[in-house]
Amino acid sequence: MKSLIIYYSFEGGTRLIAETMVKKLEADLLELKPEKEIKTRGFLKYFWGGRQVMMKIAPKLLPLGKNPDDYELIIIGTPVWAFNYAPPLRTFFSQIKLANKRLALFCVHEGNFGKTLENMKQELKGNDILSETDFIDVAKNPEANIKKAGEWLEKIL
Numbered sequence: 001m002k003s004l005i006i007y008y009s010f011e012g013g014t015r016l017i018a019e020t021m022v023k024k025l026e027a028d029l030l031e032l033k034p035e036k037e038i039k040t041r042g043f044l045k046y047f048w049g050g051r052q053v054m055m056k057i058a059p060k061l062l063p064l065g066k067n068p069d070d071y072e073l074i075i076i077g078t079p080v081w082a083f084n085y086a087p088p089l090r091t092f093f094s095q096i097k098l099a100n101k102r103l104a105l106f107c108v109h110e111g112n113f114g115k116t117l118e119n120m121k122q123e124l125k126g127n128d129i130l131s132e133t134d135f136i137d138v139a140k141n142p143e144a145n146i147k148k149a150g151e152w153l154e155k156i157l
Helices: 013-025 044-054 087-095 116-123 142-156
Strands: 003-007 028-031 073-081 102-109 128-136
Touching: 003 013, 013 028, 013 073, 013 102, 013 142, 073 087, 073 116, 087 116, 102 116, 102 142, 116 128, 128 142
Parallel strands: 003 028, 003 073, 073 102, 102 128
Antiparallel strands: none
16 A cells, blocks of 8 residues: 655654654655744744644645655644644645545644644545544653554554
8 A cells, every 4th residue: 555654843753753654654755844944942932833823824835745646545743733733734734635535643742732633634524534643752752652653553554
């Protein structure tokens, strides 16, 4: 089954999970990259990131390089920003209309993922959502989360 993992990662946690799954699935990888990223240091990253979520900002993305329509299974991952998915996914969902696809969703967070997965499912109506999960404190517990990612993939397949 031809598989694609689509993700955005701000500080590396979502990237770690996505890259772990790519190895296990032998899938292709598509990282969503904004043309202009917010700064990653200090408290202001929370302010600017939260502002983007609350204002429903959809940052312009660099070219994707892969066509999701070419894949049978798509796994989509995001960090949690202000209890929601990250703004680059908003851009992706508005530009790419996935339909009749087999999807799995995951998010990475440090405490509470709020309505992240529910909001992603709303954006992806018309698809078969096979499974969804969250990964907590990936930077603090990478081994446990890598193990969880492998177990989750086995359930999906």
